[in-house]
Amino acid sequence: MKLITAWFSRNFSDPQVVILGLALVILFAIVLLLGRMLAPVLAAIVIAYLLEGLVRVLVARGLPRLMAVLIVFIVFLCFVAAVLFGLLPLVSKQTTQLVQQIPAILGKGHEALLRLPELYPEILSVEQIDEFIGGIGSELTTWGQTAVSISMSSVIGLITILVYLILLPLLVFFFLKDKITIIQWLRKFFPKEDELVVRVWRDVDRQIGNYVRGKFWEIIIVWLVSYLTFLILGLQYAMVLSVCLGISVLVPFVGVAVITIPVVLVAWFQWGWSADFAYLVGAYIVIKELDANLLVPLLFSEVNNLHPVAIIVAVLLFGGLWGVLGLFFAIPLANLVQAVVNAWPRLEQPKPSLE
Secondary structure, three states: OHHHHHHHHHHOOOHHHHHHHHHHHHHHHHHHHHOOOOHHHHHHHHHHHHHHHHHHHHHHOOOOHHHHHHHHHHHHHHHHHHHHHHHHHHHHHHHHHHHHOHHHHHHHHHHHHOHHHHHOOOOOOHHHHHHHHHHHHHHHHHHHHHHHHOOOOOHHHHHHHHHHHHHHHHHHHHHHHOHHHHHHHHHOOOOOOOHHHHHHHHHHHHHHHHHHHHHHHHHHHHHHHHHHHHHHHOOOOHHHHHHHHHHHHHOOOHHHHHHHHHHHHHHHHHHOOOHHHHHHHHHHHHHHHHHHHHHHHHHOOOOOOOOHHHHHHHHHHHHHHHHHHHHHHHHHHHHHHHHHHHHOOOOOOOOOOOO
16 A cells, blocks of 8 residues: 555656646546547547648748638548549449449359368368358348448438538638637646646647648558559459558558458459469559558658557557547557656656566
């Protein structure tokens, strides 16, 4: 008990540490309890972070901030319109075609797997293969029914989309236009001894801003490069697969592993064990290697590097708490934790060597 009391007195005797701790507790309580209801606000904050870089570039060139915000906001609306009326219909069409081909893909896979019991009868049997394929088919059927139940044709889905289409642009505009005013209003609720909170905020603001903008450009570049590659090689469903490949970079490690399966399966169903299949797999590996070893270091040179273990833990923790939204915010939240740890005042005491 004395050790715990000494630890508390050592770490929380500073009023700034107490203020920082309370701010973090309130922030996480709001996100945990109201995260789903405030999803449009969180999405608007992410988009505002993304557009803030363009606003700063225009302001640095001499434009008033309001004029810069209006220009960037109009460009943002044009981009959203292009996605809604240009990209989404094509992706929806190819997704429908791909779903319709799933039974044929499973049938061809079943035929290929049935050869394994002949080669390895002591390990696999025909009954095990049939059970495996049947399980996959039932899971895909369940996913399809779930997708239909939450599709755009449902009334709730339409209302949600309309709310997002109306609220998101308004929130993004006001977050960009009144950024300083909003920050000053929030600071009124903090005591005067908020230097530690301000230091953490500046670090987190820089880290998350760079991360969001870097991820956006990584998605765009990976999507375009993979789409052109798939198109040149003649892969079916090139648009939907390239879009999924671009979005997969949001989830480190897990996203790449998940999207690799449909890309390889579609290529194998189209060409079988042929030279075209080998070219496609080789090109896919080259794209992922260039993304990991060239594009990511260039885009995220200003972002603090997190250890892979920390990234995996953040993905598992926040993904388990908030689903897809948690997967997207896993790295920014991990950067928040890292910024707090780095800024937390600690006594310089010699520690015994682990060796």
